[in-house]
Amino acid sequence: MKFRFAVALMLLAASPSFAEENPGYTKQQLSAFAVLGLKPGMTESQAVKILKENGYTGKLPALTQDFEEETTGLVKGKDDSERVFLFRYRQASSSDPLIYRIVFEQHFSSPQSIEFLSGKIMEKYGTPTEIYNSNSGPDRRTMYWRTEYVMSRTKIEECRRKSFELNCKQAKKNGANFVELLEGLNFEATVWNKKLELVINDQSSMKEEVKKVQDMRENKKEEENKKNSEKTKLGF
Numbered sequence: 355m356k357f358r359f360a361v362a363l364m365l366l367a368a369s370p371s372f373a374e375e376n377p378g379y380t381k382q383q384l385s386a387f388a389v390l391g392l393k394p395g396m397t398e399s400q401a402v403k404i405l406k407e408n409g410y411t412g413k414l415p416a417l418t419q420d421f422e423e424e425t426t427g428l429v430k431g432k433d434d435s436e437r438v439f440l441f442r443y444r445q446a447s448s449s450d451p452l453i454y455r456i457v458f459e460q461h462f463s464s465p466q467s468i469e470f471l472s473g474k475i476m477e478k479y480g481t482p483t484e485i486y487n488s489n490s491g492p493d494r495r496t497m498y499w500r501t502e503y504v505m506s507r508t509k510i511e512e513c514r515r516k517s518f519e520l521n522c523k524q525a526k527k528n529g530a531n532f533v534e535l536l537e538g539l540n541f542e543a544t545v546w547n548k549k550l551e552l553v554i555n556d557q558s559s560m561k562e563e564v565k566k567v568q569d570m571r572e573n574k575k576e577e578e579n580k581k582n583s584e585k586t587k588l589g590f
Contacts, residue, residue: 356426378483378501387479387499387541387554389458390438394539394556397450401440402428410438417451420444420564427459435461446566454560458552465547468495475543475552482543492546499541 387393391404398414405428412428421443430436441455472495476482482497539556 356424379499381501381539384499384501384539384541389456389552389554392438392453392456392554394454394456394554395559396453397448398440398442398453399450401453405438414440414442417442417444420567421454421560435463443560443564444567445563446570452560452563454557455555456553460550462548462550468493468545468547471545471550472497475545479541479543494544494546496542496544501538501540
């Protein structure tokens with residue numbers, strides 16, 4: 355079972371206005387959020403150990419890139435009804451990858467009440483920063499817990515189409531903040547009639563660490579090239 359994640363698709367996806375707007379959470383408050391005890395910043399070995407202790411089965415393949423946009427999930431329950439996907443990135447100081455994104459899915463064999471399940475999620479995690487109710491396609495509700503309120507994507511795109519007129523300067527600022535918000539620590543939950551999905555995401559540390567890994571690789575390559583050059587006889 356694989357799961358694909360692309361930031362670009364999230365940023366480009368069209369969205370209607372959000373149904374509710376509430377004050378944001380502090381980073382300290384969001385850092386307490388966890389799913390099955392899992393949090394971004396954990397090592398792969400720590401996360402897998404927790405999942406195994408919770409009855410999940412499966413194995414993650416070796417990480418072959420600096421960070422993942424697609425990952426294989428660990429599963430649990432009849433017909434693998436519960437699934438956890440761990441998105442990893444390399445770190446410079448250890449061979450044990452770190453987790454930057456956690457996706458939990460639960461599939462139901464019979465239709466559920468979106469209102470009731472949303473209430474159970476809010477009992478555990480508190481009042482969302484924003485609540486989005488779908489008005490097209492399958493009924494669903496998505497709830498967001500973020501560090502600050504940012505203008506909805508619909509309003510930002512509306513102002514972008516106006517070439518950032520004076521009354522849209524704030525939208526331009528908020529548009530940039532929206533990207534930073536998606537990459538920083540945030541939590542979201544989506545409920546359908548027959549599926550539940552929880553996501554914890556924090557890409558802020560990942561970018562810095564991946565840059566370190568890439569710099570180390572380039573430095574090592576340059577050192578090897580330098581050694582080759584020291585042995586080379588020039589023909590002039």
